[in-house]
Amino acid sequence: MMTTNQIHAPNLSYWEKETFFKDIDVAIIGSGIVGLNAAIRLKELDANLRVVILERGVLPMGASTKNAGFACFGSLSELIDDLAQHSMEEVLNLVAQRWEGLQRLRARVGAERLAYQEHGGYELFRSTDQLRYEACLEKLAEFNRALSSITGVAETFQLQDAKITQFGFQQVEHLIHNQAEGQIHTGKMMEALMELARQKGVAIYTGIKIEQMDEAQNQVRLSASTTDWSIYAKQVIVATNGFAQQLLPNLAVKPARNQVLITKPIKKLAFKGCFHYDCGYFYFRNINQRVLLGGGRNLAPVEETTDAFGWTPLIRTALHDLLKQVILPGQTVEIDHYWSGILGLGNQKKAIVEFVSPKILVAVRLGGMGVAIGTLIGEAAAEKLQCI
Numbered sequence: 001m002m003t004t005n006q007i008h009a010p011n012l013s014y015w016e017k018e019t020f021f022k023d024i025d026v027a028i029i030g031s032g033i034v035g036l037n038a039a040i041r042l043k044e045l046d047a048n049l050r051v052v053i054l055e056r057g058v059l060p061m062g063a064s065t066k067n068a069g070f071a072c073f074g075s076l077s078e079l080i081d082d083l084a085q086h087s088m089e090e091v092l093n094l095v096a097q098r099w100e101g102l103q104r105l106r107a108r109v110g111a112e113r114l115a116y117q118e119h120g121g122y123e124l125f126r127s128t129d130q131l132r133y134e135a136c137l138e139k140l141a142e143f144n145r146a147l148s149s150i151t152g153v154a155e156t157f158q159l160q161d162a163k164i165t166q167f168g169f170q171q172v173e174h175l176i177h178n179q180a181e182g183q184i185h186t187g188k189m190m191e192a193l194m195e196l197a198r199q200k201g202v203a204i205y206t207g208i209k210i211e212q213m214d215e216a217q218n219q220v221r222l223s224a225s226t227t228d229w230s231i232y233a234k235q236v237i238v239a240t241n242g243f244a245q246q247l248l249p250n251l252a253v254k255p256a257r258n259q260v261l262i263t264k265p266i267k268k269l270a271f272k273g274c275f276h277y278d279c280g281y282f283y284f285r286n287i288n289q290r291v292l293l294g295g296g297r298n299l300a301p302v303e304e305t306t307d308a309f310g311w312t313p314l315i316r317t318a319l320h321d322l323l324k325q326v327i328l329p330g331q332t333v334e335i336d337h338y339w340s341g342i343l344g345l346g347n348q349k350k351a352i353v354e355f356v357s358p359k360i361l362v363a364v365r366l367g368g369m370g371v372a373i374g375t376l377i378g379e380a381a382a383e384k385l386q387c388i
């Protein structure tokens, strides 16, 4: 057994071995929001630590560069839905965590760098959603009371049916506005986080897919089959979210694909904001005079429980229908581009930040809330690792 951290890589030069992979204190697998924030926080706690991020893609290839950029803490129906699995206290704690996480992200990256815009959020209800709407009406005052101490706003959720015509929506009967919701530019956020990590001395190596982790007495060996390398680190943080089961099959986190489209610029786009529909399963927003629309995984739950990127005709059609019949009715709309991203979900809406062995910590299962809680979860992972 090796007693010091080294790399085993048949074709690396002496120079490469002596620099890039030498004496790694913490290796972080995954360069999403969580991995980057964990790395940044580790360097803040101890600037002398050698922290290395190992990423399989050329860019981060999960959810953090693919998401919709909603800086949100849940639509009213989503929060009510959560009450089926969680107590009111747990739901409010999660809202508080999301709220605090967004403040941390803004403090870390800066509102300007995030291209943060506070246009608010809206939940749409169609005639078929009458029961859901009534459930929201019933709980609206209770949630507003409870949320006021978190958001500092007396009425976080407000009925705003008058805006339906202004926004040009069709088949929409009701709108509930959330004035405390904002939106960011996801790409700019990730660019800024990567820059910050590098400034602090974090090395980010891409094109390295870790296939296996073996913990020996005083180090962890990470095997990367793509390069036939074994990389050694004293401690490891696994921040692979929706892909976590590839490395740790027993972890309670399942992948969930989300399909997204973006339109070409629209001459007179009548709305700005983040929009939620069907308990958050569908979502859309404005960005640079375009509409970004995604979701629909609830239409094919089995098929969409996958960590493979891709598209299906069923969901593509559902998104097209929503766009043309409800969001931009009567307008000629051209789709510019499609993509998909992979979420990490569980039975509970709670991230997992725990040791799976003495030197390997996981920080995964961010659900559809990673923009909001990713900073806190990454930081929590770093602090937990530093405590031992």
Ligand SMILES: Cc1cc2nc3c(=O)[nH]c(=O)nc-3n(C[C@H](O)[C@H](O)[C@H](O)COP(=O)(O)OP(=O)(O)OC[C@H]3O[C@@H](n4cnc5c(N)ncnc54)[C@H](O)[C@@H]3O)c2cc1C
Pocket (backbone or CB within 6 Å): 029, 030, 031, 032, 033, 034, 035, 054, 055, 056, 057, 059, 060, 061, 062, 063, 064, 065, 066, 067, 068, 069, 070, 071, 072, 208, 209, 210, 211, 239, 240, 241, 242, 243, 246, 247, 257, 258, 259, 260, 294, 340, 341, 342, 343, 344, 363, 364, 365, 366, 367, 368, 369, 370, 371, 372, 373, 374
């Ligand atoms: C389409 C979509 C829309 C979303 N919209 C929103 C939103 O509006 N607001 C919000 O708050 N949240 C949203 N989310 C959720 C949010 O994006 C995620 O919760 C968050 O990005 C998760 O960050 P992460 O760092 O945990 O994981 P990821 O960003 O998935 O990062 C994991 C990284 O690990 C890498 N990796 C995986 N396996 C390996 C391996 N074996 N070796 C090396 N590297 C590996 C991956 O390539 C990836 O880069 C959305 C997600 C999707 C998919």
